[in-house]
Amino acid sequence: MEGENHTSVSRFLLLGLSENSELDIFVFGLFLFMYLVAVPGNLLIILATCYDSSLHTPMYFFLSNLSFVDICFITTTVPKMLANIQEQNKDISYSGCLTQVYLLINFAGMENFLLSVMAFDRFVAICHPLNYLVIMNPHFCGLLVVMSWIIIFWISLLHILLINRLTFTVDTEIPHFFCELAQVLKVATCDTYVNKIYMYISAALLGVFPVIGILFSYSQIVSSLLSMSSIVSKYKAFSTCGSHLCVVWLFYGTGLSVYLSSAVTLSSQRSMSVSVMYTVVTPMLNPFIYSLRNKDVKEALRKLRRALCCPS
DSSP: OOOEEGGGOOEEEEOOSOSOGGGHHHHHHHHHHHHHHHHHHHHHHHHHHHHOGGGOSHHHHHHHHHHHHHHHHHHHHHHHHHHHHHTTOOEEEHHHHHHHHHHHHHHHHHHHHHHHHHHHHHHHHHHSGGGHHHHTOHHHHHHHHHHHHHHHHHHHHHHHHHHTTOEEOTTEEESSSSOOHHHHHHTOSSOOHHHHHHHHHHHIIIIIHHHHHHHHHHHHHHHHHHTOOOHHHHHHHHHHHHHHHHHHHHHHHHHHHHHHGGGSOOOHHHHHHHHHIIIIIHHHHHHHHHHHTOHHHHHHHHHHHHHHHSOO
């Protein structure tokens, strides 16, 4: 079949997680459960942070932003997949596919930036405690978040403009459960060299540089902890980093592998498995990681529950 210009292509076909229709009920139930856990869980983190004045600090300001991004992240992919399974339909419109690519890059990039900023916040809190409130003032924290949104907006927009010049065949099949950038480039019928170069550059900007920033922050944190004489002080200082380190390991251990491994042969099934981890499982687990390991968050959630159950 000859390639057609994108203006003639009205839809793509998402092949989903499995071609076995008998597994659809199980997949539908599993992903619906994860979605119904992830959205309320992250929403509770946001509400608790807003409700409890003791959480009005830079660390929890960034955490509430991370929870908002996680809600948007999982909502970009799961509802469409659930709708397709329920309707026994694999279609996604051309504009819908590009919108999905754009939003996924946006929210994945914001997750990268926020995790990096949260590491910097812990670095300042532990290594420069006397100047913490001066450095991490509300204006600076807000500026960090706004600048992150602006940067990722333009990076995502350029991706879409480059994809918009590609050609695809009618009813192009994407071996995935959502329009993942690397998979969309693979099914194009024209040269995607420029797109792939830009993908690797943006992956470095959104992934490698934040990781370097996180590693630098924690190298300074470890150095500062080693200089402390009190074991209790060491444990208390590092315990505030434990939740963040768990999320960093979970997100980067799966997310970066999707793009960095696209340079080599990677089966569609393995790619989808990795994608499930960073687009669905990570947003679902983040609220548990931060609430179960954090006394302040647990206390704020208890206060919120009492306020909702017994309003004065």
